[in-house]
Amino acid sequence: MIRHKRISLGLLASAVIAAWSPAGWAADPFVVRDIRVEGLQRVEPGTVFGYLPVRVGETFTDDKGADAIRALYNTGFFKDVQIRAEEGVLVVQVEERPAISQLEFVGIKEFDKDTLRRSLRAVGVAEARYYDKALIDKAEQELKRQYVARGYYAADVQTTITPVDRNRVSVVFNVDEGPVAKIRQINIVGNKAFKEGTLRDEMQLSTPNWLSWYTKNDLYSKQKLTADLEALRSFYLNRGYLEFAIESTQVSITPDKKDIFLTLNIKEGDQYKVSDVRLAGELLGKQEEMEKLLQLKKGDIFSSEKLTQSTKAITDLLGTYGYAFTTINPQPQIDKEKREVALTLMVDPGRRVYVRRVNVVGNSKTRDEVVRREMRQMESSWFDSEKLTQSQARINRTGYFTDTNITTEDVPGAPDQVDVNVNVTEKPTGQISLGVGFSSTDKLVLQAGLRQDNVFGSGTSLGLDVNTAKSFRTIALTQYDPYFTVDGISRSTDIYYRTSRPLYYTGDQDYKIVSAGGGFKFGVPFSEVDTVFFGIGYERTQVYTSVNTPAQYTDWLNKIGKSSGDGINNFPFTIGWARDRRDSALVPTKGPYTQANLEVGLPGGDTQYYRASVQQQYFYPISKSFTLALNGEVAYGHGYGNTPFPVFKYFYAGGIGSVRGYQTSTLGPKDQNGNPVGGASKMIGNVEFIFPLPGSGVDRTLRLFTFFDFGNVYQEGQPLSFSELKYSTGFGMSWLSPIGPLKISMGFPLNRDTNDKVQRFQFQIGTAF
Template identity: 30%
Template sequence: MTIKRLVAAMLLAGLSNSVLAEQSFTVQDIQVEGLQRVALGAALNNLPFNIGDTVTEATLSRSIKTLYAAGHFDDIQVYRDGNTVIYRLKERPTINKIEFDGNKDIKEEQLTESLTGQKIVVGEPLDKTIIKEVENGLTEFYHGVGKYNATVKMNVTYLPRNRVNLKIEFEEGDAASVRQINIVGNEVFSDQELLNNIESMYDLPWWRFLSSDRYQKQTLQGDFEKIRSYYLDRGYLRFNIDANQVSVSTNKESVYVTLNVTEGEKYTITGVDFVGDLIGQDDFIKALVPLKAGQLYNGALVTYTEESIAKLLARFGYANSKVRTIPTINDDTKEVALTISVDPGKRVYVRRINVAGNVTTKDEVMRREMRQMEGAWLSNDALELSKERIQRLPYIEKVDFETTPVAGVDDGVDVKYTVKEQPAGSFNAGIAYGDFQGLSFQIGVEQQNFFGTGNSAGINLSTNRYNKQVSLSVTDPYFTLDGVSLGGQVFYSDTDYTSLSSNLEAYKQKRYGFGASIGYPINEYNRLNFGTNYAVNEINSLTEVDQYRHFRAVLLDKADPDGGFKFTNYELIASWVQSTLNRGLFPTAGHEMVLTGRVTTPNSDLQYYKTTFEARKYIPLSNDHRWSFLSKLELGYGNGYGDKDGYDYTLPFTDNFYAGGQNLRGFEARIIGPHAIYRVVNSVPGLPNIGGSSSGLPTDPSLDSYYVSTRSMGGNAMAVATLELITPTPFVSDEYINQIRTSLFVDAGNVWDTEFDMDRYIGLSRYATSTYSPQLLDYSDPSLIRATAGVSLQWISPMGPLTFSLAKIIKKYDGDDQENFSFNIGTTF
């Protein structure tokens, strides 16, 4: 009885003095102490009760857990004073700064991203309980890349006002090298045959210092899968990796890898069957399957089959399909029957398509290129084609897209296209003075995304001592909603080549006119364009170049033989364009072919035609397209049709082809091609006239002489080819890889004149001139190939595309002037 009374007394004392009484009571007041950064209201909102509520010890305990869960406090104590509940809180310190020291293998951006995922962010409270977790996680990363001596320490420096600085110190140490990789259990294939297929290198000799035998856990795991695939692709269906061991040396500088395998035997496929819903495409899906009865099991073909069927289903809107191959294995006969299970799932529809990242370009410009429509089913092909078409625009640098499921709907997604724009035009303006050109003024704007509309427009005005020109052009690529384009141009130029220090033969020319064009899309990759031009040409001060004789003959005004030449042409133009390029500027994959024909109508003063063909193909050499190969071909031919007064029409010299400069780098611009030939008529003294002087009489034409000009007059045929290796640009960050391009190139080609008659000059003597005169070549010979090699740098600058080339001539002929370094504006390849 005495013991019971003593226990009862102790319980009563405990109940009267306990911080947290077991019996319930009504809360009359709540007090919170220790708050600095956290607002009182925010703290009270985390409590599971309010003033006036009846609480128990369990309620108060639950309130402590709730406050901890809010993540603002390091220490929480709760007291009761009568019916008042008192919370004494110690806030977590706020992170003032985060520093990294000694990290080389992990970039600061990666570290910051990782810490953010663990809620260690400047301005946020620090949870000291996860410091050790962060240290262990980073240490484990270093172990995964072979740095077993690495240590990571997070130091916390306390500052006034409950703030802290965090400094994470790294001692990375050296990576362990893979010294040996052993494979145990293999009999069919040798160790070396298997190891030739893996990425990890081991026990490298000193002279292979450019290679690395550094141990990396992820790389090694990938190598195990490559060995597994090597067996599965050759019929060894029961192949298995039983175990793998990675042993580290005592000094933690070497790693030894052992792989235990069971090879099994080869299995033959007895047949392929299908189960599930083939969405009515049974014949087409079955035709996709490369697996046949009687052939060895092939893991790569099985994977290819599953991916091909999934891609086909995605074309019809079944974006979440599940395709898997179920093998039925007969170990006695070493045969396997394959059953392909196809579950298309629900057809997925696109609710909304959003466009982001376009600052200049209007949304509608991108949307008219899209082949994935809102409200239609989701098609991977349509998504990718839309991306390609948008990225093919010359003012778009990069395009990415993502699909997001619509909340609460299992068959709907939103699509977001994110674009990155780039300069799509050029601007030039200036005033200059020079001894040769005098005072010059020029201003010009070429814009392929005029005011963000996707229309191209250009205006150029320039004037100097030898040239005055103005032109205006505009093209709307979507004049109609189905992609019919409409364009027009007006032009005028007045040029005096007699004072121009260029590679062209001298003459004066005025040219003015206007034109219009219209284009029709055939399909996603082909387009037809048609146009017409009205052009008036006036040529004066034409020198006595022998190759101009046909041109003179058909235009000569017998009433004014010393006058100039004026002719009006009505031109019809047609072109075919096929393009599968992945980008508008600096493509890395795909091809483009352009065939253009231009002909003057029979009622024109000159009757001729001109055709050009240009093809270029890009082959990516690496998965990231940083390396790619370009092959390019330019062909051209033109000539006259019909005759006048017994003289055949020919291609006018003003429309001749030229090479050198941009299309045959290493040579001066427009220098490649037939040079002008002057025929000098010899004479004998004539009889004296009344004044006492005498005039010469021409001798027989076979006694004439000739000399060749240093200036080119071009030809009516051209062929130029380019081979180019596009390489990563050194010292350029990934941010600018789509704006700067470096390449190694080889250019080769020739310009010739199919109407040139070498027999006219055989037997004639060469006229002696006081200046340099090139040797006469057979300008009708297409085999006079020139070749150069060099390096090129192209930059899409804010002022337009700039190209720098440094080239060395491999093959040249007399009269070909070289230009080792060249700089051009407005051209990219």
């Protein structure tokens, strides 16, 4: 007689398990002679065997059957599980859940689809995973949650499940994002010390204004609100309000889910002053050095920002002595009656360590040595946090990587050692560029370039550049090796062909200067911020004149015994020095920049001359958003050895980059027709007050500025005279646009003469070199 017993498990798993229990079905235990699994498609039989609580040769009981069904169902692999016995053979019949073959999103604009896939994987929904209706519902809710967090309260998510072959399904999330909710009103309740407008200026969220199209700060999101609450907390803590608290936040939405009303209830508390600041703990005999770094003094209004700066400065100081794991624990003692706080900074320097090894990871193309040569932290030397900071900055300045992350790692079994891990993320360093620019002087400018900044991962760059500006056309081939020697001496090589027309805008299109040449330049670093460079080259220049060419130019050709179009050979030698302490070369906000250059036409050429210039810039941060920029430049040229100063080395001024409000390159000496001819010396000064667009926060890609410019160009033999300076003032805007840096200015000359050429509105797209 064949004994047959069977149980199944579906969505009502608990009821079926109960049916397997001794109360629901009683059968005699039996010894399992064999185990057979039926219905598998993708799951391996071994997976099922691994979840069974019984093996061949063991006794099968009701309890083990219930445990087996429960375990197999909990894997999530199966929609149904049946167990039966056939003459001592335990048969496990399963029906697998469909697998997700494809996961797609339709209607998604706000999110990156790969980001959504990662978030849904966290809730159990992903391609190649098993389909589960409950998890799909959970995924829908997760998508809606993410949209709500960004202010899309009307977002709707519908899921389409389509069966495909081999027991698989396609899952498509159809999303109707709807409009993002806009903030109609922001109310701050409980403020007494500061006006509501002052507090709202600290927030990123705002009601709609004329700049909302750009900043989008009138669009509500939970992340922005969280950041704004922290900004308000920091604002009060930095002004001594230790008891400040945000008691509640109400976010109300209109029935059509388009408008948001935001109310913040705050408690300011009292303002506290610092009654004492002292250091305690293990000070390593450096208490005096540490005290000089303290930003808070007795009698100051307490500031959380200054406290953080103080602890960071002390941590950095100890880091330069090899203490990589310094912790500083501020311990405040608050006197509410006096409204004072005494601060004790408990210093624990930890153990002193040295660096065993520097590991470079992430550089699949760039050679290790390209990264290592920028490291200032050496192996087998004491850990130095300042050198690590310098190393990271130098690696980032190479331009080969989008990100550099330097971390330390303990060495197992060696408490006095750490490994330094330099993790870099490479970026494409080759580029083919085709660009169109426009300036008020040159009109349409076509540019093309082919450049590879990291040839074969060596750090060497090669480039070909073409510029078609009518007043200045060039084609140049350049090569730059930042480590021509192991000591960090750089070498640049260039070959060029240039045509410039200084008088193009006056109508004299026949006068032009054609130069072809090349040369070498070497840069010798003397410190982290100082570089001395020198170079030599060969240049052949032809000056073409016409009947309209100023007499100064034709007289110069006659003096050196040349005619229009004759070749003029020169051997320019250059030497210079630069010191750069700016925080950014593109949008600096603090730090000085100094550069001095000297170019000498060596004997043996057709002209002997020298051309010197000095430039000094300084950027002073008035606040996080406002910057004062100062620039001064003086240049002077003269001939020697009985040869006059070459006209093709003349200086020019006027326009963007010198004195705005005057037409480009029109200041200084004029010919008999009133046309500018350039000069042998110049003096330029600029003062700019730079600030962000209202409502754009600390965004530095779009900035406004007001300016005051002065300068002029002087003819050879004329002293630099302050009385002849030209002045202008005005305002403008700079924007790092997708097609290149854009600068617009509206300048107003303050002391123009009748023969000065004025051009109030000026703009330029692209960077001039």
